[in-house]
Amino acid sequence: MRKTLTAITIFFILTIIxxxxxxxxxxxxxxxxxxxxxxxxxIMQNRRTIKIGxxxxxxxxxxxxxxxxxxxxxxxxxxxxxxxxxxxxxxxTVKQLKEGKITFAFLGDMVFVKNMEKERLIPVVCPVNKxxxxxxxxxAIVRENATIKNFCQLKDKTIALPSPSSFSYRWxxxxxxxxxxxxxxxxxxxxxxxxxxxxxxVCDGGVVREYVAKEFExxxxxxxxxxxxxxxxxxxxxxxxxxxxxxxxxNTLLKFKPEKSESSIDREFYYGFTVxxxxxxxxxxxxxxxxxxxx
Amino acid sequence: xxxxxxxxxxxxLFILLxxxxxxxxxxxxxxxxxAWKKLLVSNFVNGIKSTARAFxxxxxxxxxxxxxxxxxxxxILAGEILSFLKDEKEAIFVAVYSPNGKLIVSSKKxxxxxxxxxxxxxxxENISVRIYKNSDGxxxxxxxxxxxxxxEKLGILHIGMNASFLEKEVRFVFKMFFVSILFILxxxxxxxxxxxxxxxxxxxxxxxxxxxxxxxxxxYIKFPQYNDEAGLISVKLNEFQDxxxxxxxxxxxxxRKILQAEKLAGIGRLASGIAHEINNPLNGIKHCITLIKxxxxxxxxxxxxxxxxxxxxxxISDIVNKLLEFSRxxxxxxxxxxxxxxxxxxLSLMDYKLSKEGIxxxxxxxxxxxxxxxxxxLIQEVIMNVIHNSIDALKQSNDKTIEILAENKNGxxxxxxxxxxxxxxxxxxxxIFDPFFTTKPVGExxxxxxxxxxxxxxxxxxxxxxxxxxxxxxxxxxxxxxED
Numbered sequence: 101m102r103k104t105l106t107a108i109t110i111f112f113i114l115t116i117i118x119x120x121x122x123x124x125x126x127x128x129x130x131x132x133x134x135x136x137x138x139x140x141x142x143i144m145q146n147r148r149t150i151k152i153g154x155x156x157x158x159x160x161x162x163x164x165x166x167x168x169x170x171x172x173x174x175x176x177x178x179x180x181x182x183x184x185x186x187x188x189x190x191x192x193t194v195k196q197l198k199e200g201k202i203t204f205a206f207l208g209d210m211v212f213v214k215n216m217e218k219e220r221l222i223p224v225v226c227p228v229n230k231x232x233x234x235x236x237x238x239x240a241i242v243r244e245n246a247t248i249k250n251f252c253q254l255k256d257k258t259i260a261l262p263s264p265s266s267f268s269y270r271w272x273x274x275x276x277x278x279x280x281x282x283x284x285x286x287x288x289x290x291x292x293x294x295x296x297x298x299x300x301x302v303c304d305g306g307v308v309r310e311y312v313a314k315e316f317e318x319x320x321x322x323x324x325x326x327x328x329x330x331x332x333x334x335x336x337x338x339x340x341x342x343x344x345x346x347x348x349x350x351n352t353l354l355k356f357k358p359e360k361s362e363s364s365i366d367r368e369f370y371y372g373f374t375v376x377x378x379x380x381x382x383x384x385x386x387x388x389x390x391x392x393x394x395x
Numbered sequence: 396x397x398x399x400x401x402x403x404x405x406x407x408l409f410i411l412l413x414x415x416x417x418x419x420x421x422x423x424x425x426x427x428x429x430a431w432k433k434l435l436v437s438n439f440v441n442g443i444k445s446t447a448r449a450f451x452x453x454x455x456x457x458x459x460x461x462x463x464x465x466x467x468x469x470x471i472l473a474g475e476i477l478s479f480l481k482d483e484k485e486a487i488f489v490a491v492y493s494p495n496g497k498l499i500v501s502s503k504k505x506x507x508x509x510x511x512x513x514x515x516x517x518x519x520e521n522i523s524v525r526i527y528k529n530s531d532g533x534x535x536x537x538x539x540x541x542x543x544x545x546x547e548k549l550g551i552l553h554i555g556m557n558a559s560f561l562e563k564e565v566r567f568v569f570k571m572f573f574v575s576i577l578f579i580l581x582x583x584x585x586x587x588x589x590x591x592x593x594x595x596x597x598x599x600x601x602x603x604x605x606x607x608x609x610x611x612x613x614x615y616i617k618f619p620q621y622n623d624e625a626g627l628i629s630v631k632l633n634e635f636q637d638x639x640x641x642x643x644x645x646x647x648x649x650x651r652k653i654l655q656a657e658k659l660a661g662i663g664r665l666a667s668g669i670a671h672e673i674n675n676p677l678n679g680i681k682h683c684i685t686l687i688k689x690x691x692x693x694x695x696x697x698x699x700x701x702x703x704x705x706x707x708x709x710x711i712s713d714i715v716n717k718l719l720e721f722s723r724x725x726x727x728x729x730x731x732x733x734x735x736x737x738x739x740x741x742l743s744l745m746d747y748k749l750s751k752e753g754i755x756x757x758x759x760x761x762x763x764x765x766x767x768x769x770x771x772x773l774i775q776e777v778i779m780n781v782i783h784n785s786i787d788a789l790k791q792s793n794d795k796t797i798e799i800l801a802e803n804k805n806g807x808x809x810x811x812x813x814x815x816x817x818x819x820x821x822x823x824x825x826x827i828f829d830p831f832f833t834t835k836p837v838g839e840x841x842x843x844x845x846x847x848x849x850x851x852x853x854x855x856x857x858x859x860x861x862x863x864x865x866x867x868x869x870x871x872x873x874x875x876x877x878e879d
Contacts, residue, residue, distance in 0.1 A: 135523025
């Protein structure tokens with residue numbers, strides 16, 4: 101009995117010591133590996149690459165993340181391979197379109213109206229708003245806790261405006277003139293920068309597209325004024341485009357229904373596309389002329 | 396009483412509970428150590444992923460601009476990488492690869508012996524992290540962060556961070572847990588020891604009290620009352636002691652009765668001899684009285700006859716006194732006894748029987764007096780029982796001699812009584828002290844003589860041993876405590 105118990109005790113203590121040493125050895129080995137899944141080699145089909153131009157209104161990554169889902173959708177649902185080509189401004193994009201370096205381009209409505217006749221551009225599709233209409237609005241924004249209730253109360257205030265080639269910029273200037281107020285203007289390249297400048301108090305107010313403002317509406321921004329509805333910025337092509345390609349792209353994008361929750365897609369495309377009537381852009385052109393906005 | 400340490404309940408309980416607690420604590424230690432390590436590694440991995448994710452935003456912009464030929468991004472990327480390395484103290488290197496794994500820019504010192512491998516990377520599909528020990532024995536954490544937009548793959552960001560501190564933290568955690576568990580274990584073992592000691596203390600107390608019981612001396616213990624199981628044992632032991640006490644008293648009474656009965660039986664065996672011893676002087680007395688009656692005036696002769704009568708009466712009186720003394724119901728009062736006188740007294744009572752059987756007793760005690768501790772009457776009874784047996788054994792023998800010898804040895808007086816009679820069968824030697832064992836014809840022996848003798852001697856710390864050879868001799872050694 102005594103010998104057995106002694107043997108068991110010694111065995112137990114030795115086991116604990118050995119297990120401790122083993123545990124120490126295992127614990128201090130902090131080797132780790134996760135992932136390393138290699139890309140499967142896919143047989144690349146010889147597909148024609150169609151390039152679509154876009155102006156880098158925001159940071160390049162934001163633009164790419166916002167537009168790439170549409171490009172991926174087109175590549176997956178047509179016999180063509182689509183790719184985005186970024187440019188620094190609209191004029192470069194129009195130039196690339198004209199020179200055939202790109203086949204399609206996402207243009208701002210102001211740029212399209214300015215160039216549609218001169219460069220023989222046609223609208224392929226344009227995004228719709230939540231009512232399914234091909235229109236959008238520019239809106240005046242202030243901070244949520246500001247006492248300002250409409251644009252005219254921005255007298256002698258500093259307002260942030262996006263690119264001068266955008267309708268939002270032009271409407272901001274026009275609205276200040278209509279209110280007969282003087283404002284100090286700070287101009288930024290991107291709509292999102294305008295919102296952030298208002299949000300962090302650098303500027304008292306600003307003008308951006310409605311869907312950009314809506315993104316921040318419950319995050320410290322409130323809308324105090326709306327512009328009249330203007331046509332959505334279209335995806336354009338030269339009128340000389342291959343009609344089959346045009347029809348394929350149109351038909352495919354008309355069926356586009358993005359998964360909002362899962363995608364980083366630009367809010368502009370949340371509700372899909374429609375084929376706009378050229379007439380809405382002609383009417384918009386007339387409106388601008390009436391308001392003395394020269395392109 | 397010597398206790399076996401390993402077979403005690405306390406030890407068993409301590410070892411059992413100690414093993415269990417040790418195993419449980421060790422399992423807890425292992426579980427928490429590995430869980431903590433997992434947490435530390437997971438934090439590091441998340442940290443390196445977050446760092447890569449944050450830095451990838453800048454890299455992504457640069458890669459997009461590079462792809463669209465809007466700027467020469469290698470210069471800007473290199474600047475951003477160096478700036479990142481400056482800010483991120485634990486970062487070791489940063490490299491940017493194209494989607495198909497070609498190196499664009501890197502802060503790594505190239506291994507020129509393996510430069511082709513260093514300049515290209517397998518096309519990794521998802522965010523991948525690994526922690527490994529490099530050739531210098533340092534732990535490195537690496538993250539491969541594929542930069543993409545939708546399905547468009549723009550490149551792979553590769554960041555390396557120092558992970559040696561992680562190993563130090565894991566070591567520290569292990570040591571901290573190990574020491575903590577060790578202290579807890581020691582505390583638990585101490586607690587278990589204390590509790591087992593507490594739980595078994597009443598049993599140990601009962602055990603130690605049991606050692607004080609001496610039934611032979613009539614020493615009993617009153618066991619205390621406990622509230623646990625030991626209390627039940629106490630109650631039962633107290634009851635058991637009462638039963639033993641009563642049984643012992645009954646046994647002692649029975650022994651006394653047996654002793655008395657055996658004594659009376661002995662007297663019965665002496666009766667004819669004693670009657671003969673008394674009858675001889677009585678006949679003399681009667682003859683003297685007759686002579687006095689015939690010649691009452693012969694004063695000179697009558698005086699002589701009266702003197703003979705007185706002598707006869709003294710003789711009878713002496714025999715009767717010895718008989719009375721022997722037949723008295725004895726107590727166990729022990730004192731100094733002269734073994735010589737006790738033998739003489741016995742031989743005197745048995746004189747007639749010895750003479751009748753023609754047995755010669757060689758009393759070799761001589762002048763030297765042997766003093767022993769005991770009760771004279773009981774010692775006489777022992778001697779008488781042995782001599783009775785010798786007389787019976789010598790009935791068929793030619794050499795009718797009984798030898799009596801005494802010697803002092805090792806604080807004892809050894810009285811040896813030897814006869815050369817029929818001896819004892821070897822098979823019966825082991826039974827001669829059993830009560831009621833006898834080989835004598837019915838009516839001649841009770842079978843209690845040696846049994847009673849053994850009881851008497853045990854009571855005075857003495858002993859009796861018998862050696863015999865069938866048909867040759869029987870030697871009885873009586874050991875008595877020497878008294879100075």
